Amino acid sequence: MVVETEQLSAALSGLDALDVVAAPAGRLRRARAVILPKVAATIVFIGLWQLLVASKWKPEYVVPSPFSVLHWMGQNPGSLLSASWVTLSRGLLGFAIAIVIGGAIGILNASVPVVRSAMGSMITGLQTMPSIAWYPLAIVFFGLGEHAILFVVVVGAAPSIANGIMSGVDQVPPLLRRAGRTMGARGLTQLRYIVLPAALPVFFSGLKQGWAFCWRSLLAGEIIVVALTNRGLGTLLQENKDFLNYVGLYGVMVTIFVLGVIVDGVLFGTFDQLIRRRWGLVEA
Amino acid sequence: MTATLDGSNTAAHASKAAVTLSGVTKAFGAGNRRVLAIDGIDLEVPTGSFTCIVGASGCGKSTLLSLVAGLEQPTSGALSVEGKTALMFQESALFSWLTLQGNVELAIKLRGGTSKADRAAEARAMLELVHLGDFARHRPHEVSGGMRQRAALARALAQQPEVLLMDEPFGALDAITRDLLHEELEQLWSSRGTTVLFVTHNVREAVRLGDRVVVLSSRPGRVVESIDVPIPRPRRIESSAVADLAAHVADRLREEVSRHGR
Numbered sequence: 001m002v003v004e005t006e007q008l009s010a011a012l013s014g015l016d017a018l019d020v021v022a023a024p025a026g027r028l029r030r031a032r033a034v035i036l037p038k039v040a041a042t043i044v045f046i047g048l049w050q051l052l053v054a055s056k057w058k059p060e061y062v063v064p065s066p067f068s069v070l071h072w073m074g075q076n077p078g079s080l081l082s083a084s085w086v087t088l089s090r091g092l093l094g095f096a097i098a099i100v101i102g103g104a105i106g107i108l109n110a111s112v113p114v115v116r117s118a119m120g121s122m123i124t125g126l127q128t129m130p131s132i133a134w135y136p137l138a139i140v141f142f143g144l145g146e147h148a149i150l151f152v153v154v155v156g157a158a159p160s161i162a163n164g165i166m167s168g169v170d171q172v173p174p175l176l177r178r179a180g181r182t183m184g185a186r187g188l189t190q191l192r193y194i195v196l197p198a199a200l201p202v203f204f205s206g207l208k209q210g211w212a213f214c215w216r217s218l219l220a221g222e223i224i225v226v227a228l229t230n231r232g233l234g235t236l237l238q239e240n241k242d243f244l245n246y247v248g249l250y251g252v253m254v255t256i257f258v259l260g261v262i263v264d265g266v267l268f269g270t271f272d273q274l275i276r277r278r279w280g281l282v283e284a
Numbered sequence: 285m286t287a288t289l290d291g292s293n294t295a296a297h298a299s300k301a302a303v304t305l306s307g308v309t310k311a312f313g314a315g316n317r318r319v320l321a322i323d324g325i326d327l328e329v330p331t332g333s334f335t336c337i338v339g340a341s342g343c344g345k346s347t348l349l350s351l352v353a354g355l356e357q358p359t360s361g362a363l364s365v366e367g368k369t370a371l372m373f374q375e376s377a378l379f380s381w382l383t384l385q386g387n388v389e390l391a392i393k394l395r396g397g398t399s400k401a402d403r404a405a406e407a408r409a410m411l412e413l414v415h416l417g418d419f420a421r422h423r424p425h426e427v428s429g430g431m432r433q434r435a436a437l438a439r440a441l442a443q444q445p446e447v448l449l450m451d452e453p454f455g456a457l458d459a460i461t462r463d464l465l466h467e468e469l470e471q472l473w474s475s476r477g478t479t480v481l482f483v484t485h486n487v488r489e490a491v492r493l494g495d496r497v498v499v500l501s502s503r504p505g506r507v508v509e510s511i512d513v514p515i516p517r518p519r520r521i522e523s524s525a526v527a528d529l530a531a532h533v534a535d536r537l538r539e540e541v542s543r544h545g546r
Contacts (some may be wrong), residue, residue: 004518008467012415012434015461019428020419179377180369182353183443184394193390198383280380280425 094153106165164206168199343503367446
């Protein structure tokens with residue numbers, strides 16, 4: 001028996017060594033492969049912009065050179081940073097509220113079939129509603145101020161988040177639920193330990209989409225709702241246009257773009273990759 | 285229970301049935317659409333025994349295990365199970381977001397077991413038992429199919445079942461891995477005294493592993509024959525004794541399948 005166990009153990013560990021693939025190339029190489037093309041694309045974009053300026057298609061105060069835009073940004077870091085902070089904190093507050101509301105609605109819909117058949121298509125419908133269409137009503141309700149923006153941001157982001165949970169839960173393989181049930185997980189325990197973790201990758205895509213809606217609604221709001229005491233990027237954009245400072249207009253737009261890339265691409269993108277890798281949905 | 289491999293443990297435990305089915309019938313749907321999955325199955329699985337169930341497609345093998353696992357209720361008939369069951373599937377059904385260790389720990393937690401430190405130690409021991417100690421921190425998708433099934437076995441054993449139900453657990457594995465897992469399962473079973481009810485379509489596998497092979501008919505599933513396997517353990521799937529008996533079981537199965545032709 002002991003001899004047999006040892007033989008079996010040796011055979012199994014040999015087989016395991018053959019079966020398990022070696023770790024892939026290092027982090028540095030992977031990072032380089034990701035970053036280099038992006039840097040190249042940015043250089044090409046700036047080059048094309050400069051070509052457009054050189055072609056004199058529009059006078060230079062309408063299409064300024066990328067370098068004068070960067071120069072303006074360098075001269076006004078304070079107002080750009082504080083406006084970015086105001087906009088981001090508005091966005092984060094709205095997003096947090098949307099996660100709570102959308103999350104609760106999503107879990108309710110995913111776990112109670114009657115609620116699902118009553119509300120499910122309504123949530124999808126809400127998602128297709130352009131957020132700017134909410135502003136007139138929001139202004140009637142809350143006046144020209146923070147609350148109107150917050151309302152539209154939440155209404156814009158919550159359906160995506162709810163939908164993310166719902167489709168995430170729908171896609172949980174029945175086998176995993178069965179496995180959970182045989183292990184004694186039912187009801188809330190099943191939801192907490194099996195269904196929600198299994199749904200996380202799809203839920204995270206919903207979060208990402210929710211943030212995109214949130215960000216769009218927010219910038220639209222800051223342009224439409226003019227009487228704001230805290231000046232965000234939208235307000236700054238509008239002001240630069242009104243004062244015919246087109247270099248500043250470009251500068252704010254570049255700032256908005258860069259923030260979008262950082263939050264959406266870097267933050268959400270990195271977490272998305274991390275989750276997908278951990279859940280075994282992509283090659284390591 | 286003593287860790288002998290010569291089959292004597294079977295006789296010692298044959299006194300009491302771990303699972304008893306009498307006239308168990310399971311139908312799905314209603315009216316014209318009513319399909320009889322299994323029809324009046326009588327079966328006694330002695331405590332501590334290793335019982336294999338073979339049958340062709342449509343014999344209701346998986347339905348039978350679901351009934352014993354308590355995932356479904358029989359339409360009619362009586363079913364009794366002594367103690368807890370754990371079910372293992374053809375696919376490992378491991379949770380991909382947890383490490384192998386995490387999977388086993390979750391089983392212990394859901395069983396209602398102990399503190400976090402104790403769970404970790406117990407999970408580790410279960411993984412050592414299936415020779416996966418070195419891979420405790422790996423995730424299911426980072427290891428091979430055979431290793432996943434061993435982790436699933438560790439997870440099932442961590443539920444401390446009196447009856448281990450296995451639904452074609454090695455069906456998707458290559459032959460070398462399967463042979464080794466047969467050996468591992470046999471050793472674990474003989475040292476732990478768990479009753480095993482093992483469903484397969486592989487006749488040789490059934491004879492290799494079982495104290496007894498139960499042949500089921502198809503559509504609906506009924507018990508056609510129950511064949512004792514007197515071959516002493518440890519057995520080899522290549523041995524002529526296994527091959528001879530497997531041939532007999534296969535003939536019986538083929539007879540059953542032929543009834544469904546024209």
